[in-house]
Amino acid sequence: MAVFDGEHIRFSFSQLGSAFGNAVKPTPLDNGRLLTYNAALADELGLTTAxxxxxxxxxxLSAEAPLAGRQPFAMKYTGHQFGQYNPELGDGRGVLLGEWRDDKGTLWDWHLKGAGKTPYSRHGDGRAVLRSTLREYLASAAMRGLNIPTTQALAMATSDTPVMRERIETAATLLRVTESHVRFGHFEYLFYSRQHDALRTLADYVIARHFPELAEAETPYAALLQEIVERTAEMIAQWQAVGFNHGVMNTDNMSILGQTFDYGPYAFLDDFNPSNICNHTDYTGRYAFNQQPAIALWNLSALGYAFTPLLESDVINDILGGYEHHLQVAYSQVMRNKLGISDAQQGDSELFNALFSLLESQRVDYTLFFHRLSHITQDALLSAKTLSQFNDLVSDADTLTAWLSEYHQRVAAHDDNTRLTCMQATNPKFVLRNYLAQQAIEAAEQGDMQPTHDLMRVLADPFRSHSGLDHLSQRPNDDEKDLTLSCSS
Incomplete structure (x- = not known):
């Protein structure tokens, strides 16, 4: 159709030069066919059902034809994986198809994952499987529904192409869209390979494409690094507040836009466990839930080091030095929203810490606790009926009563309707628990997409009830909790 032929399409990144990657020819799927798509995102991009x-x-979508007749491009980047620098990275199973301009003039990268081998595939086959593709499709929708910055998945294709992993699986592709696929690792590659002119070109491109207002700053590159630091801190604050564990925070999985990027062995916490590890290859717990704020700073420091040809070291260190304050301010604000607290007071951190101690010691379901709390009026906070609502979550009623008493005093001067409205808009009823994603995957592998459609419906609007689907908010059974996954999951 003409809509895919030209007027909406640009190819600016691939025109930066050979230092930035290679033109490639994707490997088509056998009998590739549309499996599912995100209708709301399609509408946002100006695409019709037809x-x-x-x-x-x-x-x-099946890698049979390029976008607007232009050759796809595999991006070159490197990065630190589990703290070790790896120079051999890049788009090993994905290609940049081009940049789509929507009706508002916004440019979106279209990136096809699972399109076959590229120069950066190393020993891999360049394929994605239905299992991992569906997990990313669902996760990006979940994060979008939670108002957390994220890449998004427009559509998936399935096929008759077999792929060997631990078993024979079905090859699939995922069309990922976002304003930029530039990662921390793009800057690291150009720095470590001593292509400093290209490094400056990349920084100029990012400013012109994504932050044109920074071109007017006194020091544009410092302003760019500052922007990345602040966006990353705000994203991490939102991850921690909602109980999201990314699982593989390598620098090549960090977006310069502060978006959640590259969904692999992720998890939303079930029982509150700050030391949760969702990646079964993370033997040291480097990417445990409670390590994410520190790892983000580590990754930003690696990015800052890559900026040394552009900025003085003391400037970089000053910018990085502001990360923790920005994170704390952002996190405190989100936590106050979760508790319906409209103003900051000195004792708030103690109130938060007492709650986290309760949640951890009692292994309380993180999502359900906050969601239930967000529907309890001030007058009812200390009632026996309220305590009974938490019987299935908290075994120590005395500890819960003590904390609710402190909380009741803290919000006593608040307008109750305002407090509850804020809480109900912040604390989701639905998150993408791993057992739900696994159920959807198993059904899809048998040709049943209804569980996926049901999840997409509740994840698009996770803060309210959905008729006939409220069972998707239930806590998992013990054998469904704390699933750990691999990077290929």
Whole structure:
């Protein structure tokens, strides 16, 4: 269809030069066909149902045809994986198809994952499987529904192509869209390979494409690094507040836009466990839930080091030095929203810490606790009926009563309707628990997409009830909790 032929398409990143990657020819899927798509995102991009179901889109999604007749591009980057620098990274199973301009003039990268081998595939086959593709499709929708910055998945294709992992699986592709696929690792690659002119070109490109207002700053590169630091801190604050564990925070999985990027062995906490590890290859707990704020700073420091050809070291260190304050301010604000507290007071951190101690010691379901609390009026906070609502979550009623008493005093001067409205808009009823994602995957592998459609419906609006689907908010059974996954999950 004409919509995919030209006027909406640009290819600016691939035109930066050979230092930034390679033009590639994807490997088509066998009998590739549309499996599912995000209708709300399609609408945001200006695509109709007819566009999505067209033969042109099917061919693009199945890696049979390029976007607007232009050759796809595999991006080159490197990065630190589990703290060790790896120079051999890059788009090993994905290609940048081009940049789509929507009706508002916003440019979106279209990136096809699972499109076959590239120069950066190393020993891999360049394929993605239905299992991992569906997990990313669902996770990006979940984060978008929670108002947490994220890449998004427009559509998935399935196929008749077999892929060997631990077993024979079905090859799939995922069309990921976001304003930028530039990672911390892009800057690291150009720095460590001593391509400093190209490093400056990349920084100029990022400013011109994503932060044009920074071009007017006294020191644009310092302003760029500051922007990345602040966006990353705000993203991490939101991860921690909602109980999201990324699982593999390598620098090549960190977006310069402060978006949640590259979903692999992620998890939303079930029982509150600050030391939760969701990646079964993370033997040291480097990427445990409670390590994410520190790892983000470590990653930003690696990015700052890559900026040394552009900025003086003392400038970089000053910018990095502001990360923890910015994180704390952002996190405190989100936590106050979760508790419906409209003003900051000196004792708030003690109130938060007492709650986290309760949640950890009692292994309380993180999402359900906050959601239930967000529907209890001040007058009812200390009632026997309220305590009974937490019987299945908290075994120590005395500790809960003590904390609720402190909380009751803290919000006594608040307007109750305002408090509850804030809490109900902040504390989701639905999150993408791993057992739900696994159920959707197993059904999809048998050709049943209804569980996926049901999840997409509740995840798009996770703060309210959904008729006939409230069972998707239930806590998992013991054998469904704390699933650990691999990077290929």
């Amino acid at each position: 566009d999505i179901h067209s033969e042109s889109f099917r061919a693009i």
